[in-house]
Amino acid sequence: EAGVTQSPTHLIKTRGQQATLRCSPISGHTSVYWYQQALGLGLQFLLWYDEGEERNRGNFPPRFSGRQFPNYSSELNVNALELEDSALYLCASRFRGSEIDTQYFGPGTRLTVL
């Protein structure tokens, strides 16, 4: 069974540009989560999508947004990029009916903002 996949692996942008990151969940998983792992700041929850709807967001500005498609894949968009947006962005998926809430992570997209 394929795991969570993310693309691209690396992304280099300049300040003010927009970045789009993509995630495909494990087959059968309907929930997708996005996390930001910035150097020295650990993992911070960004967004949670389930059944095509945004269910919860972390403490991030509105320029971080995304969506979930009918096939449950997801996009994370970051507008007006700032230097401090440089981080590893991790996507995780979960089977909504799962009793144990386990999230399975993809390999991440490393975003560098110059």
Added chain:
Amino acid sequence: GEDVEQSLFLSVREGDSSVINCTYTDSSSTYLYWYKQEPGAGLQLLTYIFSNMDMKQDQRLTVLLNKKDKHLSLRIADTQTGDSAIYFCAESKRQTGANNLFFGTGTRLTVIP
């Protein structure tokens, strides 16, 4: 509260046991997890424990949960160089409806050959 705390670094010799500790503040946590992150990679789920359990063993891994003290530990027996990685503990709180995970800062385990 949502703070999950871990010590940042741990070094052990190959063959010794490693114990990675974690404290959390929210007693409503339902599940607690340990994830492993190797350099340049995503997070790999190692094990989890339900909050009404005290201990869980899975091959070389032993998870201990002290709910009274809100303390979670991961013991790795016979630590190998391949165990060198960052280990994150995380909690989920289904009651909030959020279902997202709250992570500790991560403990970087270095195994000395």
